[in-house]
Structures are given as C-alpha cells and as structure tokens.
Amino acid sequence: MSRSTLSGPGGENGFRASAWLFACLLAAAIGLPAVLLGAGGWLAWKGAWREARNEVAREADAGADYASRLLLNYGIAASRLDDLLQGLSDAEITAQAESLRPAARALTTELPQFGHAAVFDRQGTVLLVTNGHPLPPGGAGFDDGFLAAMRAPGAPPLHLGEVFASPQDGKLIFTVGRQRTRTGNPSPTDGFDGLVKLAVEPEVVAEGLRRLRATPSDLIGLLRSDGRVLARTDGFTAPLPPLPTRTPFHAVAAAGAERALIADDAMLDRKPALIGLRRLDGFPAYAAAIRTRAAIIAAWREAMLPQLAIALPAMLALLGLAALVWRGQRRLIAAHDRLETRVAERTAALAEVSEALDLTPCVITDLDGRIIHWSEGCVRLYGYGREEALGRMVAALLRTEFQAGGREGLLANLLREGQWQGEVRQYRRDGSLIVTGTQWTLRREPRTGAPHSIVSTRADLSALHQAEHALRRSEARLQRAQEASGAVAFELAEDGSVLADAAMPGLFGLAPTGPLTLARLASRLHAEDCRLLAGTYRGLARHGGAFNLEFRIRRPDGSVRWLLARGEAQPRQPGRFAPRLAAGIILDVTERHHAEAALAASGERLRLAQEAAGFGIYDHDFRTGAVTWDSRMRAFWDLPEDEPVTSRHFLAGLHPGDRPLRRDAMRRAKDPHGTGTYQAEFRVVAGPAQDERWIFTIGQVHFERDRPVRLTGLALDITERKRSEQRNELLMREVDHRAKNALAVVQAALRLSRAETPAELVRIIEGRVSALARAQTILARRRWEGAELHALLEGELAAFLTGIRLDAPRAELHGPPVTIAAHAAQPLSMAVHELATNAMKYGALSRRGGLLQVSWRLDPLQRVLTLLWRERGGPEEAANPVRRGFGSRVIEQTVQVQLGGRVTRRWLPGGLACEIAIPLARQEVAEAVAVEKAVAA
Structure with a gap:
C-alpha cells in the first residue's frame, strides 16, 4: 500500500472517527459528573432526613427519661412532706407553720431544680409555704386549675399543673403535687382533704434538657397531654398558650402512644419541623424533640459541599482528557502513515529472523534415530553441546520414554501419515525429567520420494503440566468450597438463557424441570429490588465489568431470602441491549443479614448499657502482650488517650496491698480446668x-488447647459504694452504741426517780426520756457527727423562747455556734433537762414575768466550753436545798464524771445561777477513739 493511499480516504475516515470519539468524551465529561452529583445529592438528602429522625427520637427518649426521674423525685418529696404533716389538722398546721417550715424545707431542698413547696386545705387556701414569703389571701395565683383536677373523681396520684407567674416573686413556675392523706381534719365526704404541691422553675428544667440536645439549634420541650407547654430549651418569659387542638400532637396524646415521630407546622412558631415524641412513665405528659426543616436542609447543604468540590474539578478534568484524546487521535493517524512505510523496510529483515529460528529446539535425525542436526535451542533445552550430540542416537542420549507401541509404532505411523505429534518424557544432561511436546515431520527425497530423515521440533511442556496439575487441584478445591459454602455458579447468555449448577432452581424456589431463563429467575425478585437489578443489568450491558450486589427473592412459601450475586460481564454488541455474557456465583446470605442486624442491635444495647452503668472495657492478649482500654478505663488509671497501654501501667496503678489478691484471681482464671472467670475488687x-x-472487674479468659490466650472484661468504679458501706457500718455500730447508752440512762432514770404520786413519777420519767429522745434526734440529723448546742438548748426550752403573753415566763439563748461531740450530747442534754425542770418547778420559769438567760462562750485555745445559767424573777427566797435529789445527782454525774468538767451552783434571790465548764478537747479525743475502734472492728 502506497503512502498516497493511506493519506486519502483512510485518513478522512480516521478523522471522522476521531471527531465522533471526541464528541462522546465531551458528552461523558459533562453528563457523567452531573448524574453522579444528582445521585449523591439525592442520597445525601435521604441521609440528612434519616439522621434527623434518629437524633430527634434519641433526644425525645433522653428528655423523657430525664423528666420522668425529675418528676418522680418531686412526687417522692411530696409524699415525704405529706408524711411530715400526718395527723395534723389545718388549724394545727397554720398554728405551727413557723416550727414546721424548717422540717418541710429540709425534706425538699435536696431536690434538683427545687423552687418551694406549699400545703393547701380542701378549699385551696394556703396553709404552709416553705420559702417563708408572705401567704397570698386565699391562695390566689397558685394555679386554680390544679385544685379542680385533683378534686375530680379518679384524680391521678400525681398531677402536673400549668405554668403560671408566682404571686410571691413573679417567677414562672409549674407545680407537681398530690392529695393530702391521713390528716387530722374530719373525714371529707368526697375524699378530698387538701393538696401538697412543689414548685418547679421551667427555666431550670430547660437547663437540664439543653444538655441532651444533639445540636444547639434543636429544641426539647416538656408538654402536658392537653398541649400545655411546661418547659422549653429556648425559654419563655410568660406562660405559653396551648397547642392548637388540630395538631398531630393531640392525636398522638389521645391515642396514648408511647412514642411517635411526626411532621408538624404548628409546634415551633408555625415553622415546618420534624418532631420526636416520647411519653413520660407515670405522667400525662410528653417530651418533644424538635428540629426545623430549615436545619435539616442546612445539614444537607453542608453534606453536599464536598461532592460539589469533587464533581466540578472532575468535569474540568474530563474536558481536558477529551482534548488530549483528540490530539492523540490526530497523532495516531500520522503515526499509521509512517508505519506503512516501515513495513517494507521490515520485510528485508526477515532473513535475519530465519537465523533466529535456530534458537528453537529442533532435531534432525535419520530414520534410525541418529542425530544429524542439533539446534542451539536444543543445546539450551537439554544441556548437550552440538559436538557431543551429533552422531548419537537421540533416544539413548535423552533416555526418551515413548507412549504405548514404542518408537517403532510411532515410526510406522509417521511413514503412513508423514507427521506425528504427541508428548514424550525425556531427561536433561543434569538428570532432571522434562516433558516435551514433540512434532515429527518426515522428509523425502525430492526426486524419488523416498523417506530419508525426520525433522523433530520440541517444546518444553513441564511448566504447562505443572500449571494444569495445579489448575485441576484448584478446580477441585473450588468445587469443594462451592459445595461447602452453598455458592451456585452460573452463566447468563445474551439471549437470556442461564447455564447454572443443579442447585440454582432450588435456590430460587423453582421447579427443577423446564429451561432456566433470566425472566424465570426474575419472577422471584422482591418488588422493592426489581428496579435495582434492572438498573445494574442495563449498566453491565453498556459498560460490562465486575458486579457485586445483594437482593431479595420471595419463595413460594412467602419467606424472603437474601442472595448475593458476584461476577463479571462483557459489554453488549453494537445494536444489542443485553451483555454478551455474564458469569459468576450466587450465595444465600440470609443468615448473614440476620446476624448483622442482631449484631448491630446487640452492639447498640451494649453501648447504652455501658454508658448507663459506667463500665470500662479492656482486652489483654497474652500472646502478644497487647492491652486495649477504652476511655473510661484510661480515666480510672488517669492515663492520657494518646499514650499506649501496657501491663506496666496497670500494675503501677494497683495499691500494693491488693496486688496479691489480683494475682490469686488471675491465677484461678487462667486455670484450664476452671471456669475461666476473672473477678476481683482492688x-x-x-x-x-x-x-x-475502688475498682470492681470481671472478665473471661479464652483458651486455645488449654492455654490462656486472651482476657476480655469490664471494670466499674465502686469507690462511692465502698465508702458508703464503710460509713453505714460505722453508723450502725455508732447507733448500736448510742442505743445501748440511751437504754442504760433510761434504766437509771427509772431506777433512781422518786415522786410522791405515780402520776408525778410518770411525768418525771417522761420528761427525762424525752430529753434523751431529743438528743437522739439531733444526733441522727447530723449523722451522729455531733450536735449543735443551740439546737440542743432550743429543744429543752422551746416553750419559753417566744412567750405568748408579756407576763409569761420566757427564756433567752445567747452564744456563738458550737458543735458538741456525739459522746457529750446526751449527758449535757440530761443536765440541761434537770436544770429546766428545776426552774419550772421552783425557779424563774415557775413565776409570771420570770426570765431565764442561758449564754455560753468557747475558749478556742483551751477548747473549754463555759455555759452560764441565770434565772431572774423567781422566788425571792434563796437557799441551798436540804437534800440532793436525782436531778442534782444527774447534773453532777454527767458534768463532772462523764464529761470531765465542773459545775458551780448558787441559789440567789430570784433564781439559780449555775456555771458549767466542759473541756471539749477530751470529748473530741474520746470520739476519735470510738471511731477508730468501730473502723477496726
């Protein structure tokens, strides 16, 4: 072909083909990224809504759990306040309001988000408020609807009030309350006898809900079932109106649904939003988590930015690639013209190539088998040089092993056919065996036609035989693997016919008879997966390549199975619409899908359980020494997140006294004959x-052939539990000790008390036992850690501290805050009781206008407490008593003997003057010794 021919029509055809290719590339450069970008945007849109639904559901669940625990605590506090007022009538509560308020406040101040508590009678009048603010007349402003709800038949045990402005300080509050029970009032006809309500500030509740939000823009609220808003994380300054009655929320609340996920336009400033609802356990209320549609769209836009950053550069890159291909095509046409010119030049080089044929293993022998020609290829193949091979019998030189019939049979066949081709086994010079593919050609005399020599070409088939052997073994292993795994091989032809293993019909639930076609298999596809497989099939027809997809089928019995198809397809031929051939395997992966779903659910439950319980997780590989800790385990040992964990870190943090305990527990766990459970506290x-x-740990040791190889387990911080156990143990022993002491004092009071009449004796004993009881109560409030002197004196003289009339006897207390050791509280209480009893019978408290002044001072250096008892306005006659009664002996015994102090008494006109000095240092030492003994025990 000449150069002019090449540059004519062929060049024009090549130019047109190049232009067509460039147009295709240009369309692909613009269309393919746009399609990918659109698909990515759709998937991102779906993902943004799926994530929003999951997060608002979790926020609603968390808000409901938080609100339930909070409101139940208020319910318990209301019950405790009701128990405090048990047996008291409305008039008694009003009269004792000042003395009841501290106890009522003490019952409720430990509550989170506590405002104040109030007690109402059956008409709604306020009887008692714990914060001490002036009471509004008739209870105005205290949520009147609450009273009506609790008076109605079938009222709930606990009720949530509406949000209103407090009449006391103007703050927004809502109330949690219950009916009063076991009051001292006459029994009401309708069973309603007043209320106990606790106030909660919505803003403080909202502060707790804010910590549960997944994003700052989310809103979490607490709503009653009637649509009243109790608290919202965005706060409000005035009570909010109830939700419109036609909102989806009212439908959910009316149905009593446990949880719901709805779209609404009326729950957040009339903006479209996604709302998760969760009903509170035990309350007619819901926790609502709200995310606006605008926030979801913003999250979708943020997810789309990386895709735009990839798609736009990709389009530009493909455009540049198309331009490069265009230039390449032009250069290719020019190169083709140059190639045709060089063909003629290469023809002249064929002579040189013939010389290279000598490198092919070729042997020429006479009819007897004696070597005439030995090529260089034979030298390289067998290792024999030309000089030593020429003239020798080839069969003897190479120790040839012929097939059945031997050389004579092959020679007879060669003389008849003129050619023979087959395989023989031969040996190289180094003795190694070789299998050669041999072709014999009979050469004849051109003039006579008589045979005179044999040309034999050889090819080394040893590697091919080894490959075939390996292939057969691989095919056998593949067949066994397919049978074991349930994989079914198939080939899908262009016409839709399917060639597959015999297990294919059973896999799809089809009858084994009849031809197997793509349409027949597709009849079993799940309706939701038909579009996926159709799109994949069209893509394979256009571009071919590998495929790997999972889909569902529905068997005749209605069961749904998951299948995995994996293989490779060849693209379609021009004008056709199906792949030329698609081959691969199909697996039933239903069990794997079920296992993955169960594993995901189990992993989520494990994570939630771990977070709720506060467990740390560890993993120790005994073979490699690798130790893995989660963040909570690192916190137990105060180990940074970026520092690798080793056994040295674990041992360095252990208390030296607990290391033997840990070693014993590990030795038992590693015993192959045991349970393998590792459990210890250290x-x-x-x-x-x-x-x-203190850390409690439990784990399981895994064994391989009775050898421990791995330990996995959990760890929990039980420090507070240990400390609580120690405190409870100490408190139990202290209470036991105090009780025995109190009983001993009671026995002494019973044994030594004297009176003229039985009634007088009962009064004396009751007074002394009451003094002991009051001291016990004060100590119990302080958890037996001591008693406040002012409270102790106030308990004995409460009736005289605020006189009802101006001429009534009264008492005054003056002194700094002083705490008396627990060992000294009961003896001092008995001494004060005897002094008070004497003052009421014979001293200043027995006369109108009498005055008792009790003062005390504390020497901080000597740790000495001095108590001054001075009576004024009593009887004018002052004389020492003729005899010492039980009271005098109690005073001397408790102050001088038990407390190690001194007492000085003077009977002056107008009443007794008594000075008591007590060394507190001695009592503190005695208290410390008692604590040490209790701890040691």
Missing part, C-alpha cells in the same frame, strides 16, 4: 494527687 492509686479509688 484499689487504684493514680493521678498527680494519688487519689485512691
């Missing part, structure tokens, strides 16, 4: 402050 000393904490 102390950890970690951090710059060397804080000591």
